[in-house]
Amino acid sequence: MRRITSEAELRELVGEPLPQALAKERTRLHELDRQWLAASPFCLIATSGADGSCDVSPKGDPPGFTLVLDDTTIAIPERPGNRRVDGLRNVLANPHVGLVHLVPGRGDTLRINGRAHLVRDAPFFDRMVVRGHRPVLALVVEVEQVFHHCSKAFLRSRLWEEEAWTPDAVPSRAVHARTLERPDEALEDLERYYGPDYAAGLYRAR
Known part of the structure; x- marks a missing residue:
């Protein structure tokens, strides 16, 4: 990796901002x-x-x-x-x-x-x-x-283009929780926790 170590080097690469961007x-x-x-x-x-x-x-x-x-x-x-x-x-x-x-x-x-x-x-x-x-x-x-x-x-990023969305490209939140945070809990319990019940409790302390 070739690190950038000064603002002068940074500006050499990206240039100066347009006046309207500053104004x-x-x-x-x-x-x-x-x-x-x-x-x-x-x-x-x-x-x-x-x-x-x-x-x-x-x-x-x-x-x-x-x-x-x-x-x-x-x-x-x-x-x-x-x-x-x-x-x-x-x-x-x-x-x-x-x-x-x-x-x-x-x-x-x-x-x-x-x-x-x-x-x-x-x-x-x-x-x-x-x-x-x-x-x-x-x-x-x-x-x-x-x-x-x-x-x-x-x-x-096409963030708002629905045809570009791939929510199933990664495991569910419940899978992440069981793998990384709560390994002693059953996956089905976590799926239920992060399912409809989760949305119902948005304004309650958890």
Whole structure:
């Protein structure tokens, strides 16, 4: 492998960014950003710990789950999960976060970078109730950089083209769990756990 060890070497290979790619950065949400967040049911949150270790966590809920509190502040509810809270622990040590919000079927994405903190209660939590579940905490992000990203990665991967989907190309989640995580449990029990019962318990602590 021939490693790249400097920005000069990197620029020699990929070139300089176009002026419009640099100029599109903003520090406040536009009305179009608000519309995007209102339509987005899914985002990825990147965090980094004090030691530099990184994590990317997916978050999903009905469209509009990311609340816009004002032009420079958004809030994302925390739902029941595996309780690892890797990203949330990172935020306690290092507030810098990066978010990518998706709208199904769209190749472009909304990217938001900023500083985050954890909130255990606030009046806006009442607006985050889904199926009777009121979050016990939320991630509040102070926007420092926001821009829309082009669709090339989605076009290259054919991510939204149903004819390109191959969900059976890899073993089921239950097989992964039994092989890598829960070898003492029967496969049929895990298939049942990750089947319809799993979807029914999305807003219950597990």
